[in-house]
Amino acid sequence: MNKPITCIICPKGCQITVNAETSPWITEGNACARGAAYAIQETADPRRTLTATVAILGAAIPRCPVVTSAPIPKGELLSTMDKLNHLTIHAPVNAGDVLVENFAGEGIHLVATRTLENTHAA
Amino acid sequence: MTDPKIVIIGGGSAGLACALALYQKGISDVVILEKEDELGGILNQCIHTGFGLTRFKQEYTGPHYAQRFIDDIMPYHPDIRLGATVLELHPDKTLIYSDRTGCHTLHPQIVVLALGARERTRGNIGIPGDRSIGVWTAGSAQRYLNIDGYLVGRKVFILGSGDIGLIMARRMTLSGATVVGVAELLPYSNGLTRNLVQCLDDFNIPLHLSTTITAIHGKPRVNAITLCTVDANRRPIPETAQRVEVDTVLLSIGLLPDQVLGEQAGLLMDPRTRGPVVDDHLMTSVDGIYACGNALHIHDLVDWVSLEGEKVAQAIAESLQSEAKATRIPITAKGKLAYILPQSVHDGASHLTLNYRVTQPMEKAVIRLVGDGEVVLTLPKTRLHPSEMQRIEIPHALLSKIHYNWSVELSDE
Numbered sequence: 238m239n240k241p242i243t244c245i246i247c248p249k250g251c252q253i254t255v256n257a258e259t260s261p262w263i264t265e266g267n268a269c270a271r272g273a274a275y276a277i278q279e280t281a282d283p284r285r286t287l288t289a290t291v292a293i294l295g296a297a298i299p300r301c302p303v304v305t306s307a308p309i310p311k312g313e314l315l316s317t318m319d320k321l322n323h324l325t326i327h328a329p330v331n332a333g334d335v336l337v338e339n340f341a342g343e344g345i346h347l348v349a350t351r352t353l354e355n356t357h358a359a
Numbered sequence: 360m361t362d363p364k365i366v367i368i369g370g371g372s373a374g375l376a377c378a379l380a381l382y383q384k385g386i387s388d389v390v391i392l393e394k395e396d397e398l399g400g401i402l403n404q405c406i407h408t409g410f411g412l413t414r415f416k417q418e419y420t421g422p423h424y425a426q427r428f429i430d431d432i433m434p435y436h437p438d439i440r441l442g443a444t445v446l447e448l449h450p451d452k453t454l455i456y457s458d459r460t461g462c463h464t465l466h467p468q469i470v471v472l473a474l475g476a477r478e479r480t481r482g483n484i485g486i487p488g489d490r491s492i493g494v495w496t497a498g499s500a501q502r503y504l505n506i507d508g509y510l511v512g513r514k515v516f517i518l519g520s521g522d523i524g525l526i527m528a529r530r531m532t533l534s535g536a537t538v539v540g541v542a543e544l545l546p547y548s549n550g551l552t553r554n555l556v557q558c559l560d561d562f563n564i565p566l567h568l569s570t571t572i573t574a575i576h577g578k579p580r581v582n583a584i585t586l587c588t589v590d591a592n593r594r595p596i597p598e599t600a601q602r603v604e605v606d607t608v609l610l611s612i613g614l615l616p617d618q619v620l621g622e623q624a625g626l627l628m629d630p631r632t633r634g635p636v637v638d639d640h641l642m643t644s645v646d647g648i649y650a651c652g653n654a655l656h657i658h659d660l661v662d663w664v665s666l667e668g669e670k671v672a673q674a675i676a677e678s679l680q681s682e683a684k685a686t687r688i689p690i691t692a693k694g695k696l697a698y699i700l701p702q703s704v705h706d707g708a709s710h711l712t713l714n715y716r717v718t719q720p721m722e723k724a725v726i727r728l729v730g731d732g733e734v735v736l737t738l739p740k741t742r743l744h745p746s747e748m749q750r751i752e753i754p755h756a757l758l759s760k761i762h763y764n765w766s767v768e769l770s771d772e
């Protein structure tokens with residue numbers, strides 16, 4: 238039996254177990270159907286939206302906050318951070334700009350979440 | 360320099376929303392004073408998502424949420440003075456601020472306090488031990504990491520299970536630090552379930568409830584803490600003491616409205632909210648001084664902060680049109696309410712939103728509104744938590760009937 242999953246869909250926070258040996262999978266402990274869908278997604282393919290910062294040159298501050306355009310597999314958070322650590326971008330950027338297309342594969346881009354002017358330009 | 364009619368102190372989400380709403384109403388005799396070199400306030404360091412779901416039906420990061428307001432306000436050519444710190448505010452609304460060119464005095468008719476909150480520090484809770492380097496408030500560590508790009512430590516312990524601490528646990532882990540654990544004095548966590556799961560469980564970071572730090576060790580830098588379980592009266596049980604080796608301690612033990620200027624101006628303060636007492640227009644006890652956002656009471660959702668800024672703008676617009684002054688009816692909090700805001704309402708007000716927090720988690724509860732001595736509204740409530748601000752809209756039909764006093768009472772079912 239899998240470790241119970243804490244449902245985060247509503248404040249009730251049901252503890253849900255998923256039996257993945259049956260077909261279809263059976264959930265237990267969820268008070269509603271939304272919890273079942275969440276627990277099955279968490280078991281089959283847990284994903285998280287990653288937010289972090291990357292180095293930026295030419296702006297008033299040294300880091301630009303970024304986000305993945307969609308949730309990425311939970312197991313890839315640390316390796317994606319590693320890729321971010323090797324990235325440097327240049328001002329100006331606008332909040333919402335795609336910085337790197339298909340950054341995390343599957344068509345998931347890296348997006349800037351802050352507008353930073355080029356303060357070094359004449 | 361000519362005097363502006365209105366001065367907004369603070370360019371965070373509250374100040375920006377207030378200024379934007381004033382411009383949209385055609386009121387442009389406004390100056391915004393912001394001590395930092397950029398607008399946005401605390402949002403700039405909150406790079407995680409979770410902002411604006413109510414307002415924009417979209418989950419933004421903090422900086423992106425702020426940017427929406429900045430982009431909307433710029434076409435009005437606002438008079439924003441950055442790097443401008445207000446040093447003094449007098450009861451007659453004279454204020455003194457300093458910037459790179461020196462000290463300046465302004466005599467506005469209306470002042471909006473939108474100056475946010477301060478974090479509680481080690482001094483506020485008096486943790487004994489060495490005065491070691493490496494003890495930070497979670498918010499300062501967040502600022503260093505997310506704006507300046509410095510990681511304040513490698514082996515971290517976090518005191519306090521509020522959302523800021525949880526978010527920092529994840530952020531520091533993803534940035535290469537080891538977060539040894541999180542301790543919470545209370546028997547329950549103050550953070551959102553989502554953050555407990557995605558910030559702690561995802562990285563196997565343990566949460567110790569009913570636990571506190573009883574000593575910090577190390578000179579000059581922290582090398583260990585003593586962790587202790589507490590009894591039902593929150594007193595440490597000495598036999599449970601254990602030494603944990605860390606090089607950094609983050610304190611996430613709550614925010615307090617920034618009161619300094621309000622106290623100088625002689626505003627009546629509420630010991631419950633720790634901010635100024637206000638009426639339903641969010642005007643303080645001094646005519647023409649308003650407050651909104653974290654400077655008024657601590658918010659967990661930015662959407663309500665922006666709404667409060669807009670509410671102040673609406674009240675200012677009305678006050679500029681008519682001088683009519685209705686009497687104010689006091690509103691008092693009773694039972695298990697930590698506070699109620701506003702603390703009074705104008706007689707004849709057309710609508711009223713009450714904000715409140717509870718003192719302890721409650722599965723089932725009942726709110727009773729008592730007007731002029733009679734129960735006029737009973738609202739059953741489920742799952743109330745001290746970390747979540749609640750709101751009640753009072754229907755106009757009820758408001759118009761009550762003329763002397765309101766009280767709001769929270770009790771178990």
Ligand SMILES: Cc1cc2nc3c(=O)[nH]c(=O)nc-3n(C[C@H](O)[C@H](O)[C@H](O)COP(=O)(O)OP(=O)(O)OC[C@H]3O[C@@H](n4cnc5c(N)ncnc54)[C@H](O)[C@@H]3O)c2cc1C
Binds near residue numbers: 369392393405617
């Ligand atoms: C770490 C953290 C995480 C949060 N996470 C979330 C979340 O996930 N989702 C959500 O919806 N909400 C979240 N919130 C809540 C919400 O974002 C804040 O409550 C809100 O942004 C506060 O806005 P404010 O304008 O009241 O204060 P601030 O943003 O603090 O703005 C106050 C401004 O006033 C300026 N100022 C202060 N003193 C002076 C002075 N003397 N002179 C001139 N200027 C001055 C400051 O520099 C600052 O810019 C979070 C809050 C914090 C602290």
Ligand code: SF4
Binds near residue numbers: 244247248251266271
């Ligand atoms: S299972 Fe349903 S009721 Fe339970 S926490 Fe999830 S959404 Fe809420």
